[in-house]
Amino acid sequence: MSTHAIHSDALAQKLADSGLRNTPQREVVYDALLTKRNHPTADEVFARVKTQLPGISLATVYNCLETLVQCNLVRAVNFERAPTRYCPNLHPHAHFHDETTGTTHDIELPENLLAKIKAILPPGYNANAIEITFRGKMPDSR
Amino acid sequence: MSTHAIHSDALAQKLADSGLRNTPQREVVYDALLTKRNHPTADEVFARVKTQLPGISLATVYNCLETLVQCNLVRAVNFERAPTRYCPNLHPHAHFHDETTGTTHDIELPENLLAKIKAILPPGYNANAIEITFRGKMPDSR
DNA sequence: GACGAAATTGGAATAATTCTAAAGAAGGCT
DNA sequence: AGCCTTCTTTAGAATTATTCCAATTTCGTC
Ligand SMILES: [Mn+2]
Ligand SMILES: [Mn+2]
Ligand SMILES: [Zn+2]
Ligand SMILES: [Zn+2]
Numbered sequence: 375m376s377t378h379a380i381h382s383d384a385l386a387q388k389l390a391d392s393g394l395r396n397t398p399q400r401e402v403v404y405d406a407l408l409t410k411r412n413h414p415t416a417d418e419v420f421a422r423v424k425t426q427l428p429g430i431s432l433a434t435v436y437n438c439l440e441t442l443v444q445c446n447l448v449r450a451v452n453f454e455r456a457p458t459r460y461c462p463n464l465h466p467h468a469h470f471h472d473e474t475t476g477t478t479h480d481i482e483l484p485e486n487l488l489a490k491i492k493a494i495l496p497p498g499y500n501a502n503a504i505e506i507t508f509r510g511k512m513p514d515s516r
Numbered sequence: 517m518s519t520h521a522i523h524s525d526a527l528a529q530k531l532a533d534s535g536l537r538n539t540p541q542r543e544v545v546y547d548a549l550l551t552k553r554n555h556p557t558a559d560e561v562f563a564r565v566k567t568q569l570p571g572i573s574l575a576t577v578y579n580c581l582e583t584l585v586q587c588n589l590v591r592a593v594n595f596e597r598a599p600t601r602y603c604p605n606l607h608p609h610a611h612f613h614d615e616t617t618g619t620t621h622d623i624e625l626p627e628n629l630l631a632k633i634k635a636i637l638p639p640g641y642n643a644n645a646i647e648i649t650f651r652g653k654m655p656d657s658r
Numbered sequence: 659g660a661c662g663a664a665a666t667t668g669g670a671a672t673a674a675t676t677c678t679a680a681a682g683a684a685g686g687c688t
Numbered sequence: 689a690g691c692c693t694t695c696t697t698t699a700g701a702a703t704t705a706t707t708c709c710a711a712t713t714t715c716g717t718c
Contacts, residue, residue, distance in 0.1 A: 395684070395695065416674080431698050436675070454594050455706080457674060468633075470641055481636055490632065491648065494623055499612055501652035506633065510643035537664065537715070558705080573667045578706070597675075599705060 381408055388445040402426050403438040413459040413478040468506035523550055530587040544568050545580035555601040555620040610648035
């Protein structure tokens with residue numbers, strides 16, 4: 375069994391859980407994110423999936439990405455007002471935005487640190503999502 | 517001496533440090549942020565400052581806000597793709613976005629925790645800014 | 659008071675995303 | 689199989705926060 379099939383099954387399962395249909399468009403969009411995990415924008419995903427499904431529209435790419443986010447298969451990642459990027463890494467992680475290259479990198483976030491961060495919230499504040507973003511340079515960006 | 521004057525002096529000082537001029541527009545924009553620290557958008561700042569400087573333009577409000585950010589007197593705060601909000605709190609702090617009310621609140625960030633968060637970066641990653649944002653509900657939002 | 663640089667202004671332009679309305683699948687039922 | 693309903697996709701228009709532009713105004717200096 376290829377990893378591709380494994381992913382398709384995970385997608386079909388999550389879609390079914392949400393009462394949504396599986397479609398070629400959703401499969402190819404999800405696969406585009408999994409194949410090259412460099413936090414692409416919707417436009418970049420559009421370019422990738424057109425090679426596999428030439429008739430797909432940009433609106434559909436936006437629709438599919440939104441669906442994947444709703445299904446908790448993908449995270450939308452925002453940095454300042456730049457175009458939204460998409461990340462299929464489901465582990466708790468922070469993002470590092472390299473100012474030199476414009477690239478975005480995952481930073482593993484230890485569970486205990488996540489708990490410590492949540493603990494700074496005063497009583498009554500109930501968070502259901504945390505975003506941690508670094509901006510800076512990697513001295514040897516290549 | 518009023519707190520107003522103190523702030524004007526801080527502004528004049530920082531502008532001079534950056535080789536920029538002090539102007540009525542910059543003063544009134546900065547004062548609008550200091551007077552009601554609820555993370556207003558540029559539009560909201562525009563509405564406030566028009567009462568004091570009726571001829572001011574929205575473009576100038578954007579220009580002044582950008583200048584204040586460059587001078588490190590104000591932080592630009594982004595939440596997903598919503599309009600940028602502006603915060604004159606210079607202490608290290610996180611932001612909590614209340615989904616119920618749409619309001620944004622400052623969360624003090626202890627210095628040692630900030631250090632621990634920076635420590636998760638692998639060697640070679642050099643961050644010069646960190647954004648920490650919570651999204652959730654305050655049970656008794658009023 | 660003239661000069662050059664910096665700042666402001668109104669309006670046009672930009673660009674990511676969302677909306678809309680119509681056409682195209684798909685699933686369930688008989 | 690045929691019908692019905694619902695979901696999905698599609699192309700293009702609309703939205704909107706922000707930026708850009710060219711023309712004026714203001715400011716500091718000589
Ligand atoms: Mn795959
Ligand atoms: Mn004041
Ligand atoms: Zn990621
Ligand atoms: Zn703040």
